[in-house]
Amino acid sequence: MYTISEFAEKIGISEHTLRYYEKQGLIEPSRDEHNYRVYGEEDSDWATFVIKLKNTGISLKEIKKYTELRKVGDATISERKQLLLNHRIKIMLEYEKVRNHLELLDDKIALYEQLEKEYKK
Secondary structure, eight states: OOOOHHHHHHHOOOHHHHHHHHHTTSSSOOOTSSOOBBOOOHHHHHHHHHHHHTTOOOOOHHHHHHHHHHHOGGGGGGHHHHHHHHHHHHHHHHHHHHHHHHHHHHHHHHHHOOOOOOHHH
């Protein structure tokens, strides 16, 4: 079991962020006999997943929806999958946009490289 400071360090976020995630209902620690937060390995796995989801650019609102569906259980598997598929579509659109930007830059850089060669002749 971990205290809040140990847990925050273990999963790589600040205590402030961890408390915020708890307030949003994304992470729900157990409480000891003194009502202090305590976290176990299952909490660690879930919190790590939440952080990874957040790093994909998904909104906290969508993570909260996913969390609520997860709490309901296996009957929500299709809904959770659809939520992730919808986010994947957003990421793919962004990926295409960035890929197009890179292509433009690569073309311009190639042009300058060609001009440099010609200029040095």
